[in-house]
Amino acid sequence: MTCLKLRDIHEYLEGDFPPEKRKDFEGHLRLCAKCRQAVEERRILTEAASSLPPLEVPADFAKRVMSRIPAAKSGLPAWLVGLAGGLASLAGILTFFFLSGRNLAASLSDLDNSLWQLAKNATVFVGKSAALLSQAGKIISSFLQVSAKGLSILTTLVSPGTQAALIALTLALGLTLFVALKKKIRWGE
Amino acid sequence: MNEEQDKDLVKRTLGGERKAFEMLVRRYQQPLLNYVGRMVAERELALDFTQDVFIKTYASLHTYEPQFKFGTWLFKIASNLIIDHWRKKKIPTFSLSAPLGDEDDGLTLDIPDNEPPLARKFELAELRQKIEAALEKMPTALREIFVWRHVNGLSYEEMAEIKSLPLGTIKNRIFQAKEMLHRLLEET
Numbered sequence: 137m138t139c140l141k142l143r144d145i146h147e148y149l150e151g152d153f154p155p156e157k158r159k160d161f162e163g164h165l166r167l168c169a170k171c172r173q174a175v176e177e178r179r180i181l182t183e184a185a186s187s188l189p190p191l192e193v194p195a196d197f198a199k200r201v202m203s204r205i206p207a208a209k210s211g212l213p214a215w216l217v218g219l220a221g222g223l224a225s226l227a228g229i230l231t232f233f234f235l236s237g238r239n240l241a242a243s244l245s246d247l248d249n250s251l252w253q254l255a256k257n258a259t260v261f262v263g264k265s266a267a268l269l270s271q272a273g274k275i276i277s278s279f280l281q282v283s284a285k286g287l288s289i290l291t292t293l294v295s296p297g298t299q300a301a302l303i304a305l306t307l308a309l310g311l312t313l314f315v316a317l318k319k320k321i322r323w324g325e
Numbered sequence: 326m327n328e329e330q331d332k333d334l335v336k337r338t339l340g341g342e343r344k345a346f347e348m349l350v351r352r353y354q355q356p357l358l359n360y361v362g363r364m365v366a367e368r369e370l371a372l373d374f375t376q377d378v379f380i381k382t383y384a385s386l387h388t389y390e391p392q393f394k395f396g397t398w399l400f401k402i403a404s405n406l407i408i409d410h411w412r413k414k415k416i417p418t419f420s421l422s423a424p425l426g427d428e429d430d431g432l433t434l435d436i437p438d439n440e441p442p443l444a445r446k447f448e449l450a451e452l453r454q455k456i457e458a459a460l461e462k463m464p465t466a467l468r469e470i471f472v473w474r475h476v477n478g479l480s481y482e483e484m485a486e487i488k489s490l491p492l493g494t495i496k497n498r499i500f501q502a503k504e505m506l507h508r509l510l511e512e513t
Contacts, residue, residue, distance in 0.1 A: 139435060139436055140436065141435065141436075142435075142436060142500075142504060143500055145436075146499075146500040146503055146504070147500075150496075150499075152496075170436060171436060174436040177507070178503065178507065180452070181452075181456070181503070181506065181507060181510070182475065182503070184449060184452045184453050184456055185456050185471070185475040185476070185506070186475045186476075186478075187453070188453055188456065188457065188475075188476055189453070190355055190358075190359050191358050191359055191362040191363075191368075191371070193354050193355055193358050194372070197350075197354050197372070197375075197376075198347055198350045198351045198354060200376060201347075201350050201354075201376050201379045201380065202343065202346070202347050202350070204376065204380055205343070205346070205380065205383050207343075
């Protein structure tokens with residue numbers, strides 16, 4: 137009688153035998169005390185190993201983990217807020233000259249003796265843009281809310297380098313659109 | 326562990342819900358510590374490592390691919406962290422995929438004659454203690470596979486996914502680990 141191999145015993149205990157092979161294996165076990173003991177030894181070892189007690193987890197373990205995780209970001213990153221503020225100021229200046237029809241370079245050269253003129257132009261600008269802004273304000277507010285939410289998600293999903301690249305691309309598109317609009321519309325007169 | 330619930334908790338965590346991640350921590354802290362605690366013998370170190378696994382998991386949550394089980398992904402992070410630890414301590418970390426001398430060593434050998442009956446040698450509680458002690462003497466890669474199989478109850482497929490190894494290699498190593506444990510216990 138040829139006894140079983142150790143590998144066969146482990147495969148049998150793991151339940152990896154097809155039915156026919158299992159039947160032959162168990163048939164041999166009925167006849168061979170040595171193999172029966174070997175199988176029984178390894179079965180007890182496996183059962184003991186599978187019933188090792190769990191290691192104790194401290195009651196405050198989860199709290200300790202969460203205390204090491206930074207709080208969720210509320211709002212946008214500071215650098216993004218600063219960039220948005222700078223861009224808004226630049227957009228405001230460009231819009232002023234766009235609506236007033238004045239040339240930016242010429243205005244800068246007249247600045248030293250044209251404060252009064254500047255005030256008058258500013259009044260014209262305010263008057264003309266008030267109607268425009270009241271309509272645009274509603275649209276821009278909704279857009280900013282959606283953008284802020286999207287950017288919040290973006291900052292958690294995308295690396296800072298990719299964020300900067302996306303913002304630069306958006307700015308380039310915006311400037312291109314601005315220049316194209318200025319050529320089409322004359323609002324100065 | 327409910328796979329769909331895990332994926333939902335991951336999604337909610339990525340949406341900014343911290344409580345969702347805490348639920349994942351509570352769900353996996355026990356199985357993870359059961360594994361880590363048997364890979365690094367010191368309790369405080371094991372607790373620190375287990376925390377580190379969760380922190381690292383949170384930081385890389387945006388890279389999690391939902392087609393895989395969250396649990397196996399978590400164990401993969403834990404395994405890599407532990408391997409780094411052993412390397413720093415210069416503890417040998419031979420690869421599971423590397424041949425262990427004679428590939429068939431211990432797997433096709435005949436049953437030794439006059440094999441001492443372990444069952445009669447130890448009571449069950451004592452046997453468990455002996456197993457814990459013997460695990461510390463096992464090579465780390467075999468210990469890891471053995472703990473995953475018998476302590477964490479992972480399937481061959483799950484272990485193969487964690488270690489990115491063929492199913493056959495995992496099965497071989499399980500058998501080697503079991504037979505090595507048997508021999509270590511015979512020596513005590």
